[in-house]
Amino acid sequence: MKTSKRAQSIPPSETIAVTTLAKQLKAQGIDVVSFGAGEPDFDTPQFIKDAAIEALQKGQTKYTPTPGIPELRKAIADKLRKENNLNYTPEQIIVNIGAKHSIYESMQAVLDPGDEVLMPAPYWVTYPQTVKLAGAVAKVLETDASTGYKITPKQLKAAIGSKTALLILNSPNNPGGFTYSPDELAALAEVLKGTDVMVISDEIYEKLVYGDTKFVSFASLSEDAYSRTLTVNGFSKAYSMTGWRMGYTAGPSNAIKAMDSLQSHMTQNAVAFAQYGAIAALEKGDNDIEKMRQQFENRGSHMAKRLNAIEGVSCTQPTGAFYCFPDVSAHYGRTIGGVKINSSGDFAQALIEQANVAIVPGGAFGCQGNIRLSFACSMEQIDKGIDRLEKWLKK
Ligand SMILES: Cc1ncc(COP(=O)(O)O)c(C=O)c1O
Incomplete structure (x- = not known):
């Protein structure tokens, strides 16, 4: 064929x-x-499995609303408010089939052919391919050990051009194992002010930080950062739930609605009973x-x-x-x-x-x-x- x-x-x-x-x-x-x-x-912790098993036994085996069951979207909104200082309504949140799907679908929703995407290297192996699948062009920002493999505000400023549509940030980072400090992220956010550059902030390793490292969500840094950012997160890494395929995206209502439309034709909802496991993880996983x-x-x-x-x-x-x-x-x-x-x-x-x-x-x-x-x-x-x-x- x-x-x-x-x-x-x-x-x-x-x-x-x-x-x-x-x-x-x-x-x-x-x-x-x-x-x-x-x-x-x-x-996966036993209480999370138990919640999914109970949901299965209670008959949660049907289609759910495309962006997720209301209880889970609310639990995610509560988590983002309490832990990340981010105020999203449940309608600003969509549950995806793993954060990999969140990233693919986000790009499909906000990028047009020819758009340029700024991609700091080292980058997660999937980013260049999802950019390509959206018809966009990746512009790699090289780094080295002298900055701890992080991009600088100066470098970001110099890279922004008339076609720049999106910046991908991933902190804590795969594969680099580094984390941007709140000040470093704030300095990057400052550079974006006055531009039309959107941000996908991939926060999947949020819970895994070491020493005195402090995690901060990019969108929480300012009103400006909030309005240009899609926050991606999921359950795979923090709760050891890789096989459950549970991720989510939070962001401006119009972008989440666009993702909802796409998802309604692509995969529809995340697995019904897995969504109940995810609620248990958020409520009792600490x-x-x-x-x-x-x-x-x-x-x-x-x-x-x-x-x-x-x-x-x-x-x-x-x-x-x-x-x-x-x-x-x-x-x-x-x-x-x-x-x-x-x-x-x-x-x-x-x-x-x-x-x-x-x-x-x-x-x-x-x-x-x-x-x-x-x-x-x-x-x-x-x-x-x-x-x-x-x-x-x-x-
Ligand atoms: C940086 C990064 N983002 C997203 C993902 C996707 O995670 P999942 O699709 O399992 O939620 C991974 C998984 O390896 C990752 O390393």
Whole structure:
């Protein structure tokens, strides 16, 4: 069968490809350490499952309103008001099928062909493809370790042109593991004043911040920021609910209405009984989140310490999400185990083939000098994988 030019232009997700490869090798009996996963290794807390099971048993098995059941939209509005200092009415909120869907649908709702989208690198692997699917053009804003991989107000100002329609912000960041401070975000918001640039603020890792890092929602910074922002969040990372596919978007009423129209033809509502699980998560999830957060914090600082002890590997301490994003470019140009390493892709390929450690090449996120290691795995796995990496680099 013929496939469309549109589909042909979209490569499969590299992060999913790495995780799938690691699983396949494990199934063949190979002892692979996987640092590829973008999902917590914890089970969904039992009370959340119970709420969904109860909903199923009570017959919540039918279509729901497209943007979600009123109780969930209200619970999300309450959460955003209490925790994020954001006043959205339930009508300004749409429940999507995971935050990945929120981002796709947001772009479909607000972008036109030819619009330019500012995309700070490192960027989440899916952003460039969703921009392309909306017919828009991504303009990558390069960063490096000197600014902690964050864009500066000066850089943002210089990048805005007549076609700039949207800026994508993701803090805490996947793959970078960094977080913008409230002051840094406020300085970016200031640059946008007087422009027509919209913002998608992807806040999916909101709950996973470490040390004295303070999370702030971009839209809460000012009336101006509020009026130009679509706030995206979800349940996958904080509540360990990746398989439930529950995300949401909050923003100006006209944009949410546009998303509602699109969604009514694309997927309609998120799974009915899963929506009841999400309400339970929002109402009673704080203790479980904190337990998981503490474990991620310990693992992240341990992994970064171990990586920095390896010659030619330089890693900033993660302040959010569950990724280390070290610069390994000092090893490019070397031949390891008979294989010439010239890029993050070569590095990742040789590492899994020769040392059975799965990581994601930084090239997938627009940073060729780096690799991404997820610390959503046990301390034992972290030590085992880093031991292997260290030994391999000494070859
Ligand atoms: C930055 C970022 N945004 C959005 C998502 C999508 O999450 P989900 O679709 O599981 O809600 C992910 C998942 O990996 C992510 O890392």
